Structures are given as C-alpha cells and as structure tokens.
Amino acid sequence: MSLVLYDAPRCPYCARVRILLAEKGVELEVVEIDLSDRPAWLYEKNPTGRVPVLEEDGRPLPESAVIMEFLEERYPDPALLPPDPADRAAVRLLIFRDDDLTDPYYALRRGEDGAAEELDTVLGRFDTMLAGRPYLGGAEYGLADIALVPWFLRARDMLGVDLDRFPSLSDWLARLEERPAIAAEAGIVAAL
Numbered sequence: 539m540s541l542v543l544y545d546a547p548r549c550p551y552c553a554r555v556r557i558l559l560a561e562k563g564v565e566l567e568v569v570e571i572d573l574s575d576r577p578a579w580l581y582e583k584n585p586t587g588r589v590p591v592l593e594e595d596g597r598p599l600p601e602s603a604v605i606m607e608f609l610e611e612r613y614p615d616p617a618l619l620p621p622d623p624a625d626r627a628a629v630r631l632l633i634f635r636d637d638d639l640t641d642p643y644y645a646l647r648r649g650e651d652g653a654a655e656e657l658d659t660v661l662g663r664f665d666t667m668l669a670g671r672p673y674l675g676g677a678e679y680g681l682a683d684i685a686l687v688p689w690f691l692r693a694r695d696m697l698g699v700d701l702d703r704f705p706s707l708s709d710w711l712a713r714l715e716e717r718p719a720i721a722a723e724a725g726i727v728a729a730l
C-alpha cells in the first residue's frame with residue numbers, strides 16, 4: 539500500500555494529520571507543498587488547492603477532519619476515539635465546531651480590533667472545560683486533542699498569547715507536549 543501526505547509545515551490542518559500519523563506509527567512519503575507557489579497538479583488532488591491531502595494507493599483524500607476519521611479506521615491501534623458512541627459524538631462536535639477557536643485565532647493573526655479579547659474568552663472556555671477533565675474528549679487523550687492543539691501551539695509560540703493565564707489549559711498543553719508526536723509538532727512550530 540502506498541501512502542503520501544501533501545503537507546505544509548506551517549499549516550495547522552496538516553499538523554493534525556502529522557500528529558495522528560505519528561501517534562499511529564504510520565510511515566509514509568511526505569511531499570512538501572510551497573503554499574505561495576502551489577503546483578497546478580495539487581488542484582487535481584483537491585479542487586480547493588488546499589493541504590493536507592492524503593493519498594492512499596493513488597486515491598487523494600482532502601479535508602483534515604475526514605482524513606483523521608479515515609486514519610482512525612484504517613489504523614485502529616491505538617484507538618484515539620472513545621468507545622462509547624455518545625462520547626465519540628462529543629469529540630466529533632468539538633472538531634466540527636473548530637472555528638470557535640480558529641476564527642478568533644485568525645482574527646488575531648490579521649490584527650483585527652478586539653480579536654485578542656475574543657480569543658481570551660474562548661481560551662477561558664477551554665480552560666473551564668479542561669478543569670473538569672484531563673483531555674478534551676474526556677478521560678483519555680485522542681482525536682479532539684490532536685485536532686485542536688495545533689492552534690494552541692501556534693497561538694502561544696507564533697502570536698505570543700500568554701497561556702499561563704489559563705492554568706488548566708496550560709496543564710493540558712504541558713501534558714500533551716510530553717508526547718513525542720506533539721513535541722515534534724511544537725518543534726516544527728518553533729522552527730517556522
């Protein structure tokens with residue numbers, strides 16, 4: 539079976555796939571895409587021209603959330619979705635509503651008025667959530683953490699957002715960074 543990831547280091551959506559592949563111990567070919575000078579053939583693999591695209595045996599699959607679900611099914615070990623359907627649905631809802639986090643993140647990146655306050659409000663909500671459970675999906679680390687951690691890393695390390703103001707969120711991030719897959723992504727962010 540051949541597996542190729544069309545990837546860009548700075549892309550947080552690609553980061554989801556990089557982290558998940560590392561957690562699953564899947565080896566594959568990585569083709570780095572220069573987003574400022576995209577090859578025309580990328581549009582044949584994904585009509586939006588965006589990364590990530592994962593290609594298994596010549597079949598291209600775009601959309602990071604769909605790719606994560608695919609990888610979870612293709613490589614079920616270790617399981618990164620909880621066993622109970624209601625808990626799985628809660629994880630999927632967090633991922634489906636990722637723009638609760640990403641909208642204020644990108645607004646801050648664009649330097650919009652009020653964006654820092656808006657992002658702080660959202661960070662406060664995650665802090666409250668993580669005061670009640672160790673991982674976003676509940677008792678165990680999994681897809682919800684992997685799907686959202688790229689923006690927390692980038693907010694802290696690229697936008698200079700002080701996460702120490704959110705103790706439960708900071709503890710969660712520290713726990714995650716003990717994992718080699720997340721530490722590797724933090725290293726990619728540091729080198730950007």
Ligand SMILES: N[C@@H](CCC(=O)N[C@@H](CS)C(=O)NCC(=O)O)C(=O)O
Pocket residue numbers: 546548549550551552573586587588589590600601602603
């Ligand atoms: N919904 C897509 C979003 C992917 C995305 O926005 N990728 C960005 C890089 S982070 C991209 O390819 N941007 C190029 C563009 O927008 O033309 C996913 O989850 O995979």
